[in-house]
Amino acid sequence: GDSVTQMEGPVTLSEEAFLTINCTYTATGYPSLFWYVQYPGEGLQLLLKATKADDKGSNKGFEATYRKETTSFHLEKGSVQVSDSAVYFCALSDLNGGRRALTFGSGTRLQVQP
Amino acid sequence: SQTIHQWPATLVQPVGSPLSLECTVEGTSNPNLYWYRQAAGRGLQLLFYSIGIDQISSEVPQNLSASRPQDRQFILSSKKLLLSDSGFYLCAWKMGGSTDTQYFGPGTRLTVL
Numbered sequence: 001g002d003s004v005t006q007m008e009g010p011v012t013l014s015e016e017a018f019l020t021i022n023c024t025y026t027a028t029g030y031p032s033l034f035w036y037v038q039y040p041g042e043g044l045q046l047l048l049k050a051t052k053a054d055d056k057g058s059n060k061g062f063e064a065t066y067r068k069e070t071t072s073f074h075l076e077k078g079s080v081q082v083s084d085s086a087v088y089f090c091a092l093s094d095l096n097g098g099r100r101a102l103t104f105g106s107g108t109r110l111q112v113q114p
Numbered sequence: 115s116q117t118i119h120q121w122p123a124t125l126v127q128p129v130g131s132p133l134s135l136e137c138t139v140e141g142t143s144n145p146n147l148y149w150y151r152q153a154a155g156r157g158l159q160l161l162f163y164s165i166g167i168d169q170i171s172s173e174v175p176q177n178l179s180a181s182r183p184q185d186r187q188f189i190l191s192s193k194k195l196l197l198s199d200s201g202f203y204l205c206a207w208k209m210g211g212s213t214d215t216q217y218f219g220p221g222t223r224l225t226v227l
Contacts, residue, residue, distance in 0.1 A: 032214040043204055043218040093214035101148065102216055106157040
């Protein structure tokens with residue numbers, strides 16, 4: 001079945017450092033790919049998405065490019081802030097039937113230190 | 115604009131007690147609705163999804179059940195809670211049809227003692 005693999009955390013960075021969180025996927029079809037962010041004690045918020053190969057999703061300085069040849073959707077940000085500290089989830093849409101459920105990675109905790 | 119509500123925000127229940135968590139969506143009609151569970155330090159596990167009133171599909175056999183008595187209301191229940199039911203429960207919705215993006219509620223943290 002479909003699956004998503006993320007790099008394990010926590011990832012600890014200093015403010016203004018460059019961020020990369022790796023995400024690779026396995027899927028039989030052509031899924032849409034997502035990054036969600038979860039701040040402490042809260043639900044998930046959609047950060048960005050890409051629906052087809054070579055699409056780049058971007059939001060709040062974060063970006064990720066849908067790479068079909070490497071089945072990857074790595075999250076990047078050029079300069080992180082303390083307020084970016086959160087858990088980041090990579091996900092893909094499941095094309096089975098009509099449920100369109102999301103398959104999530106295990107999440108990567110990011111800690112940004114001042 | 116659409117909003118999604120969940121309550122209660124936190125819940126502490128003894129083993130063997132019943133459970134009822136509620137989720138409601140405003141500002142849309144006939145949404146697809148989902149219940150996920152997030153165990154401590156883990157990813158999200160899909161529990162139930164619904165494409166319409168009284169149309170519920172279960173993903174994982176367990177002692178939980180779900181109901182959708184109204185178009186924009188989704189309820190997660192249990193007759194007898196287990197310790198392993200502890201976790202963070204998230205409700206989500208998306209528009210029906212081919213759109214993929216799901217939007218999540220604030221979650222309910224359940225602790226079973």
